[in-house]
Amino acid sequence: MSEPLAIDVSGMTKRFGNRTVVDSIDLQVRTGEIFGFLGPNGSGKTTFIRMLCGLLRADGGSGTCLGFDVIGESEQIKRNVGYMTQRFSFYEDLSIRENLDFVARIYGILNRKAAVDASLEKLGLASRGRQLAGQLSGGWKQRLALAACLIHQPRLLLLDEPTAGVDPKARRDFWEQIHELASEGLTVLITTHYMDEAERCHRLGYLAYGQLLAYGTVSEVIRTVGLTTWTVKGPRLAELAGRLRKEPAVAHVAAFGEALHVSGTDAAALEKALSAHRTEAYVWSQVETSLEDVFIHLMGEARDNFS
Amino acid sequence: MGHSTSFSWQRFVALVVKEFTQMQRDRLTFAMMVGIPLMQLMLFGFAINSDPKHLPTAVLLADQGPQARSLVQAIRNSGYYDIVGTVTTQFEADALLDRGEVQFVIHIPADFSRRLWRGEKASVLVEADATDPGATGSAVSTLRALASSALSHDARGPLGGLITPPPRLDLLVHARYNPEAITQFNIVPGLMGVVLTMTMVMITSLAITRERERGTMENLLSMPVRPLEVMTGKIIPYILVGFIQVSLILIASHVIFHVPMAGSLALLYVVTSLFIATNLAVGITFSTVAQNQLQAVQMSFFFFLPSLLLSGFMFPFRGMPVWAQAIGEVFPLTHFLRAVRGIMLKGNGIGVVAGHLWPVAGFMVVVLLIGIKRYRQTLD
Ligand SMILES: Nc1ncnc2c1ncn2[C@@H]1O[C@H](COP(=O)(O)OP(=O)(O)OP(=O)(O)O)[C@@H](O)[C@H]1O
Numbered sequence: 141m142s143e144p145l146a147i148d149v150s151g152m153t154k155r156f157g158n159r160t161v162v163d164s165i166d167l168q169v170r171t172g173e174i175f176g177f178l179g180p181n182g183s184g185k186t187t188f189i190r191m192l193c194g195l196l197r198a199d200g201g202s203g204t205c206l207g208f209d210v211i212g213e214s215e216q217i218k219r220n221v222g223y224m225t226q227r228f229s230f231y232e233d234l235s236i237r238e239n240l241d242f243v244a245r246i247y248g249i250l251n252r253k254a255a256v257d258a259s260l261e262k263l264g265l266a267s268r269g270r271q272l273a274g275q276l277s278g279g280w281k282q283r284l285a286l287a288a289c290l291i292h293q294p295r296l297l298l299l300d301e302p303t304a305g306v307d308p309k310a311r312r313d314f315w316e317q318i319h320e321l322a323s324e325g326l327t328v329l330i331t332t333h334y335m336d337e338a339e340r341c342h343r344l345g346y347l348a349y350g351q352l353l354a355y356g357t358v359s360e361v362i363r364t365v366g367l368t369t370w371t372v373k374g375p376r377l378a379e380l381a382g383r384l385r386k387e388p389a390v391a392h393v394a395a396f397g398e399a400l401h402v403s404g405t406d407a408a409a410l411e412k413a414l415s416a417h418r419t420e421a422y423v424w425s426q427v428e429t430s431l432e433d434v435f436i437h438l439m440g441e442a443r444d445n446f447s
Numbered sequence: 448m449g450h451s452t453s454f455s456w457q458r459f460v461a462l463v464v465k466e467f468t469q470m471q472r473d474r475l476t477f478a479m480m481v482g483i484p485l486m487q488l489m490l491f492g493f494a495i496n497s498d499p500k501h502l503p504t505a506v507l508l509a510d511q512g513p514q515a516r517s518l519v520q521a522i523r524n525s526g527y528y529d530i531v532g533t534v535t536t537q538f539e540a541d542a543l544l545d546r547g548e549v550q551f552v553i554h555i556p557a558d559f560s561r562r563l564w565r566g567e568k569a570s571v572l573v574e575a576d577a578t579d580p581g582a583t584g585s586a587v588s589t590l591r592a593l594a595s596s597a598l599s600h601d602a603r604g605p606l607g608g609l610i611t612p613p614p615r616l617d618l619l620v621h622a623r624y625n626p627e628a629i630t631q632f633n634i635v636p637g638l639m640g641v642v643l644t645m646t647m648v649m650i651t652s653l654a655i656t657r658e659r660e661r662g663t664m665e666n667l668l669s670m671p672v673r674p675l676e677v678m679t680g681k682i683i684p685y686i687l688v689g690f691i692q693v694s695l696i697l698i699a700s701h702v703i704f705h706v707p708m709a710g711s712l713a714l715l716y717v718v719t720s721l722f723i724a725t726n727l728a729v730g731i732t733f734s735t736v737a738q739n740q741l742q743a744v745q746m747s748f749f750f751f752l753p754s755l756l757l758s759g760f761m762f763p764f765r766g767m768p769v770w771a772q773a774i775g776e777v778f779p780l781t782h783f784l785r786a787v788r789g790i791m792l793k794g795n796g797i798g799v800v801a802g803h804l805w806p807v808a809g810f811m812v813v814v815l816l817i818g819i820k821r822y823r824q825t826l827d
């Protein structure tokens with residue numbers, strides 16, 4: 141692992157027709173890092189990943205992936221990348237073992253049988269190797285896909301929503317495995333819609349409408365957005381939320397269980413605005429802004445900017 | 448766009464193994480690929496083998512002599528011809544044939560009996576509606592035997608055992624509408640080409656389209672595989688299926704229909720493998736163009752129908768207008784039919800057959816080039 145940056149691209153752009161789906165993204169991911177990619181549906185996460193591994197031709201941009209040119213050397217990139225697609229894309233009419241065996245053959249793995257056996261063992265599917273992949277449940281398909289992506293020992297993993305529809309226990313196992321792999325030097329770029337998963341990443345990027353709006357560690361992202369957040373508990377929160385949304389200083393109001401989170405970018409103005417609503421029935425307290433507050437805020441802002 | 452454009456044997460094997468396994472899983476398709484040739488052979492074979500009788504016939508009788516009358520009687524008695532009427536002019540005869548009301552018009556000229564009496568050569572003209580040559584063939588062939596036996600018997604009668612030379616009869620058959628009458632031996636070899644064109648093009652046109660529709664293409668493209676590896680990997684298993692089809696047809700046509708095999712079986716298989724590969728290349732190329740499986744099937748039919756119609760299988764090639772012949776010359780099926788009929792029926796060797804192979808090979812190369820060019824290495 142000589143190069144410090146596994147991914148180092150700038151100006152990556154993709155247009156479908158006259159719609160710019162990925163708009164001039166600069167991104168650096170360090171070797172051995174777990175980089176989380178977040179953003180609302182249709183924000184261009186999948187498209188960006190596809191450009192990285194040469195599945196889509198970029199309309200603009202340059203840079204390197206694992207030291208290879210992202211535009212001209214996709215062949216070498218493909219050899220060293222494990223890409224797990226958002227939609228299960230192994231062969232449902234092949235068995236679990238046959239799928240793994242196919243991938244192992246394609247990459248020319250020496251000692252193929254041993255590699256496939258080890259992979260099945262690790263998956264916990266050793267006894268079910270002959271089952272057709274199409275008969276697996278959604279969560280198990282995800283696990284099979286991950287195992288298949290790892291069989292050729294890639295240096296970079298591109299995981300597109302790998303835990304969608306996976307149960308909590310399996311998700312935790314999955315993240316443990318990811319951290320273990322990262323500590324061995326594997327770089328991981330992962331997209332997710334789960335906040336708890338985002339918090340497990342070393343660094344994050346937040347994408348909306350094809351633009352990278354925030355970028356850094358969890359605390360860096362929270363700090364750059366600069367939100368102040370209050371919670372409030374009490375009766376008829378929905379009505380209160382309606383009233384609060386009318387305040388210009390309130391950037392967004394979101395319900396979290398029994399409480400509302402009220403955030404704003406200007407701390408003083410927010411406090412002043414809230415004072416009007418501080419009646420006896422309600423318990424107010426200032427809290428640390430969470431990642432979720434930040435993302436809800438970013439999503440609202442992006443909508444204002446683009447629609 | 449990579450620099451390592453070399454074909455990898457190991458990746459090719461990976462794809463072939465995968466395709467074989469998938470084919471083996473898809474029992475229904477496999478059963479159809481084996482079933483279709485047998486079914487077609489039986490259907491066509493049945494139609495060929497049938498020996499139609501009681502075919503509507505008109506007689507243009509210009510002679511009222513005894514020989515003429517006994518010939519007509521013999522024709523009627525044979526069972527092959529139902530004499531539905533007599534006509535007096537060529538115009539009436541043509542009209543009946545045109546409308547398809549009769550299959551045959553038998554002309555017996557005015558001097559028929561007189562010529563036979565004199566020991567001269569007499570002639571009978573049979574006009575046959577040969578649009579469906581299978582229907583007319585055996586009726587016409589019985590007529591000759593029929594006529595001579597009826598007339599020798601007649602000749603002997605009045606002269607009481609006097610030995611006269613057998614009557615000299617000229618039987619002219621005028622096959623209308625379809626001058627190059629296709630015989631049963633002609634159809635069975637042709638059927639091989641038709642079945643191969645239909646199944647091979649269709650099945651492979653679905654190959655890449657299916658990967659795209661199921662989403663597996665994204666995965667395949669994210670791996671370091673080359674277009675040629677994917678295409679040839681998909682072609683190989685179906686070449687085997689093609690051989691199974693051809694062998695089934697050959698065995699059945701030999702055992703059931705006694706179609707001769709005048710030439711070399713090995714040569715036939717060589718020609719067939721080229722033809723199979725060509726059709727598979729067409730199918731693969733279609734599947735790189737088609738957006739979904741329905742389009743792929745439609746494109747296959749778009750290729751299959753003109754192949755079938757213009758190759759000389761359905762209509763005699765030389766009977767087609769020049770422009771249709773020109774189009775027909777392009778299709779591999781046209782040349783394959785000539786080659787197969789040449790080998791099986793005429794015993795043609797490699798020297799003659801090679802002339803039919805070049806156009807097929809050329810077609811394949813062009814189609815493969817288009818396919819490789821069209822094969823998208825990206826999802827764009
Ligand atoms: N092949 C394509 N042709 C046209 N538009 C496309 C194509 N692929 C994606 N898009 C559009 O590009 C935009 C970004 O899509 P993309 O799949 O990258 O989003 P995403 O961030 O992965 O969303 P999600 O979270 O739902 O997976 C969407 O609006 C989508 O409609």
Ligand SMILES: [Mg+2]
Pocket residue numbers: 185186187226300
């Ligand atoms: Mg996506």
